[in-house]
Amino acid sequence: MSTWANLGLQDSASPLMEQLIFFHDHALLILVMITVLVGYLMLMLFFNSYVNRFLLHGQLIEMIWTILPAIILLFIAMPSLRLLYLLDEINEPSITLKSIGHQWYWSYEYSDFNDIEFDSYMIPTNELSNDGFRLLDVDNRIVLPMNSQIRILVTAADVIHSWTIPALGVKVDGTPGRLNQTNFFINRPGLFYGQCSEICGANHSFMPIVIESVPVNYFIKWIS
Ligand code: CUA
Numbered sequence: 001m002s003t004w005a006n007l008g009l010q011d012s013a014s015p016l017m018e019q020l021i022f023f024h025d026h027a028l029l030i031l032v033m034i035t036v037l038v039g040y041l042m043l044m045l046f047f048n049s050y051v052n053r054f055l056l057h058g059q060l061i062e063m064i065w066t067i068l069p070a071i072i073l074l075f076i077a078m079p080s081l082r083l084l085y086l087l088d089e090i091n092e093p094s095i096t097l098k099s100i101g102h103q104w105y106w107s108y109e110y111s112d113f114n115d116i117e118f119d120s121y122m123i124p125t126n127e128l129s130n131d132g133f134r135l136l137d138v139d140n141r142i143v144l145p146m147n148s149q150i151r152i153l154v155t156a157a158d159v160i161h162s163w164t165i166p167a168l169g170v171k172v173d174g175t176p177g178r179l180n181q182t183n184f185f186i187n188r189p190g191l192f193y194g195q196c197s198e199i200c201g202a203n204h205s206f207m208p209i210v211i212e213s214v215p216v217n218y219f220i221k222w223i224s
Helices: 015-047 059-088 216-223
Strands: 095-102 105-109 117-120 142-145 149-156 161-165 170-174 180-185 190-196 209-214
Touching (some): 095 161, 170 180, 209 216
Parallel strands (some): 142 209
Antiparallel strands (some): 161 190
């Protein structure tokens, strides 16, 4: 989770998030280079004293400054497209979790096992324990095995919600009457926090998500 003064991305806990961070840094680097170059050129325009009274055309330079940005854009578009398809890939998941958005809480179903379903409400500030995180902790956590492919199905019962876990690179809308799917792989144990990210009503800010990532044998113990 994010702690004080963390303005960047959270540390990744999944291979997809790692790729997303690489792409972010790559795109930002290109952006900085363009900004510096254009900034330098604009600054220099103020200080030069050339007039170019007889300048009518410059075919070559126009060719260059039209084609060059197109090539630069390709260097962003290609990795972006690769990531887009990578995020949608389903890699033979070992378990499936279904999460249903409600106003204003999430409910979960482990469809591979009989009758495992529960609601997950935020713990109100006045009921929070001393080591709890305000507006972020829930009464019933999702427990998931680490180092395994997990498929998640997202839907909603009333309005659109969004199941979002920054550290795992997951963000899927839950839409009434639709079932969205994605998958992820958690590569370390721990708690991963997320929040709803569709403006879904008065208590939109108060439907957090907590994943407890545990080794597979712990998970089997929990589920049984
Ligand atoms: Cu549910 Cu915002």
